[in-house]
Amino acid sequence: MKNFFSSGKCKVLIYLLVLLAGFMAYAFANGRWSAAPQQLLTSALVPFQKLGRMVSTGLDDLKDRTVAIDDVLAENEALKQELFKLRNEMIDYDDMKAENQLYRDYYKIQETYNEYEVVSAFVIGRDPLERYYSFTIDRGQTDGISVDDVVVSPEGIVGVVSQVGFNYAEVLTILDPSVSMGCMISRTRDIGLSEGENTLCAGGQLKMSYLPKETLTAAGDLVVTTGLGGVFPSGLIVGTVADVLPETSGKSMYAVLDSAADISSITSVFVITDQGEAAAVDAPSADNTADISDSTQLPGAPGTEQNETQSQDAGTTDGLQNGETAPEEENKAE
Numbered sequence: 001m002k003n004f005f006s007s008g009k010c011k012v013l014i015y016l017l018v019l020l021a022g023f024m025a026y027a028f029a030n031g032r033w034s035a036a037p038q039q040l041l042t043s044a045l046v047p048f049q050k051l052g053r054m055v056s057t058g059l060d061d062l063k064d065r066t067v068a069i070d071d072v073l074a075e076n077e078a079l080k081q082e083l084f085k086l087r088n089e090m091i092d093y094d095d096m097k098a099e100n101q102l103y104r105d106y107y108k109i110q111e112t113y114n115e116y117e118v119v120s121a122f123v124i125g126r127d128p129l130e131r132y133y134s135f136t137i138d139r140g141q142t143d144g145i146s147v148d149d150v151v152v153s154p155e156g157i158v159g160v161v162s163q164v165g166f167n168y169a170e171v172l173t174i175l176d177p178s179v180s181m182g183c184m185i186s187r188t189r190d191i192g193l194s195e196g197e198n199t200l201c202a203g204g205q206l207k208m209s210y211l212p213k214e215t216l217t218a219a220g221d222l223v224v225t226t227g228l229g230g231v232f233p234s235g236l237i238v239g240t241v242a243d244v245l246p247e248t249s250g251k252s253m254y255a256v257l258d259s260a261a262d263i264s265s266i267t268s269v270f271v272i273t274d275q276g277e278a279a280a281v282d283a284p285s286a287d288n289t290a291d292i293s294d295s296t297q298l299p300g301a302p303g304t305e306q307n308e309t310q311s312q313d314a315g316t317t318d319g320l321q322n323g324e325t326a327p328e329e330e331n332k333a334e
Helices: 008-029 036-112 305-321 327-333
Strands: 117-126 135-137 150-152 157-164 169-173 180-185 191-195 205-211 222-225 237-246 253-259 268-274
Touching: 180 237, 191 253, 205 237
Parallel strands: none
Antiparallel strands: 117 135, 117 268, 135 169, 150 157, 150 268, 157 169, 180 191, 180 222, 191 205, 205 253, 222 237, 237 253
C-alpha cells in the first residue's frame, strides 16, 4: 500500500481527481452544475471522436487508393493489349513493306533481265562465323531451283546456288574464293578472272586477275560478266573498279573490285532458273588475253607455255597469209 502512494499511478489518479474537482467547482460557481456531467462526458469523448474520424478518413483514403490501384491496373492491362496490337500491326507493316520492296525489285529485275526466268526469294539464314557472307534462301527444288543457278539483285550479281533442298537453297557469294567468273572491263574491253580474296571479302571487295600489263583500266570502270564457261550469263554487273595494281610477277595487272550488291546485308534476292539463249560477250582478241571461263582456272596466263605456243602458231599463220609457202608444200612441189 505504501508503495502505491509513492508510485506514478497514484500521482496520475490524484491529478485527475484534482482536475475533476476543479471542473465541478467551476461549473457550480457559474450555474452550469446541471450540464457538468454532459460536458464532462463530451470532453471525455472528444479524443475518441477524433480517433474515429481519423480511422474513418483513413478507411476512405484506403478505399480511394484501392479503387485507384484497380483503375491503374485496368489501364495498364488495356495499354498492354494496345501495345501488343500495335506490335502485330508493325510486324504486318514490315512484312508488307518487305514484300512491296520485293515486288519493286522483281519489276526492276524483269526489266533488266527480261530474257531470263527468275524466282524471287528472301534470305532466311546466315552463318555469323562464315566470312564470305553465304546465306540460305526460302526457295528450293519445288520452285525450280538447281545447283549452279545464278543469284542476283537489282544492283548486280550476288552469288551462285551451291546446295538445294526441298524448300530451301544455300548460296555461295561472289566473295567466296571458290567462286570465279570470267569478267570484262566495260570501257576498255579487257578480260580477266574475278574471284574472292580472303583479305578483301570483309570490305565487300573481290579481285579481278590477269589484266594486261598495259591496261588502261581505271578506278570507277564498270565490270560485267563475259558469259564464258556457261555458269554466269553475260552482261551481269559484278561491280566497279576500286584500284588497279601490278601482280607480284610483274607480268600482268589485277583490279580490286567493289561488288555492286551489298552482299553482307542483303535481305532479298532473285534466282535465275533459266538463262534462255544468253550469249557470251564479244571481246577483242589480244596476244596476252586467255580464254577465261567461269569457275575454272586460267588455262593460259601471261608468260606460260600455252601463250608462247599460241604466239608461235599466230606467227606461222601470219607468214602463210603473207604468201610464204609451208615446207611440206615445197617438198611436194619438188
